Amino acid sequence: MDFTRRETLAMGAGAALLSFMPFRANAAAVDDLIAEFTGGAEMGDAGVELNAPEIAENGNTVPIEVSAPGASAILLLAAGNPTPPVAKFAFGPLAGSQTASTRIRLAGTQDVIAIAQLGDGTFARTSKTIKVTIGGCGG
């Protein structure tokens, strides 16, 4: 079989694209989840904070804190997990502040995304990369 230089290049590009597919599928799932939460609305940068360690030794339990003053709900996503949704916090009328901390599982080094629905109905997004030494999904 003879391959021209053009064909070889095309095959290489195809193979590269294929190897990216799982990641792309996951990214699409994250985008869908965000769209479901925001209804496709634009997202600002200010108004939501995500507190997490830069390096987590154990992916099974990563302490994390989200806060968004005046928000009615905060959605938390882990883009690199087999199932990206992590939690959704909805704050009631008696919430003392729109802050919550918990512990989450991360499969590996990845971006964690927090999206808040602010008091005026707009959305804010922030994300943070967390390095994980030992993954937390026990595959």
Place this chain on the structure above:
Amino acid sequence: MATGVKPRVKVPGSASAGEVITIKTLISHQMESGQRKDGDGNKIPRSIINRFTCDFNGENVIDVTMEPAISTNPYFEFQATVPETGEFKFTWYDDDGSVYEDSKSVTVG
């Protein structure tokens, strides 16, 4: 069926009216994610607590939707306003339909 589920909640016993207090909750639960496999390579089915709510005298403080990415023994820390003497009610909803409850009263004085 999850066994040995035991909720633990930390709430100050008294507060002044309108004070914002910090509440810590922990519930012992396996939180089986549905991703792990047993020794024979079979998937262990998912079994998690999927929702947690906290109410004070019937008014909602926080309502959390939980996914398998929440760690074993789910822990939450959040803040609540105490307008009057009353009772905090904590409820956890399990995948298998079980509901775990705990309550703590706070005196405003």
